[in-house]
Amino acid sequence: MLGRALAPLHRFAEAVAALLLAVIFIAFIVQIVLRYVFNWPVGWTTELSLAAWLWLVLWGAAFVLKDDEEIRIELIADRAGPARRRVMTAVGALGVLVLFGMSLPAAYDYVTFMKVEKSSYLGVRMDITYSIYIVFVVAVLVRSLRRLVRAVRGTLPAPGTPGVTSSSP
Template sequence: MTFVTLLGAIRRRAENIAALMLLVMFVAFLLQIVARYLLNFPLGWTYELSAVLWIWLVLFGACFAVRDNEEMRFDLIYGAVGPRLRRAMGFVTALAVVALFGLSLPATWDYVTFMKVQKSAYLGIRFDALFSIYVLFAVVMIIRHLWIGWRAVFGGGPDAFDPVKASSGV
């Protein structure tokens, strides 16, 4: 199994996990509506579960399911320049992302580990476990943007935006 094949398999499993999180969040949301408006018995844990899953869904999805070419860019500027300047912009952006996440990582780690003293109101989830996805997100973004910067310098830089190939990621 090649590295690219392995990454593809990991990405597909990550998409499955993200879809499962979305399903659980949707069911909790529907349960909350039924409990509140039909039974007049609001359930706080469904709101909390939906909020936690939303945070995890966004950050987990950004880590493992979203491809580089699916990320948002300023296409008006990015698409208007030539390949060399696009590579330079890709490198500068990657360098900025690595620097910002790298500088914030120690404080982020301190905050997340400090939050082990608190738990969520209804589900009793320790906040360090709840917020740990952000540490993983920061580390993955550093690694991903190191790779993007390396590719911008030594390989082919980011492709120009092609509106004909635009899709929802499917």
């Protein structure tokens, strides 16, 4: 039921990612045309591409990537029994929660401090550019908390379940 309610939000997140990819591609083409056709090198296209790439990667990791699409190396966990796998999953999720949770205040301080800087060509405040990192960290924390709860409750999908990737052969 929750999946159906979130489906439109997931499609929106995918559309934003596609738009960011289009921005990168268009900026790349504009840069080539301006540089090699008109002999007019510009820097704003590179700046725009880099900012869009940063947003694309972190936005995609936060909102587009599904749990079963994440890359995890679970060579040991896949060979363990269900109880040990749950413990390993819980410990891993707890580790991510602790480390990202500890980093969040410093990351927030850094991003808010960057309001004093602007990008060279476009003049965009750097706190706006880097704000996606805070969104990404919060999304990682929520996902890890959900994974921890699922591990503790014993509701993790078994390895080999359709739609669940596994690192074992």
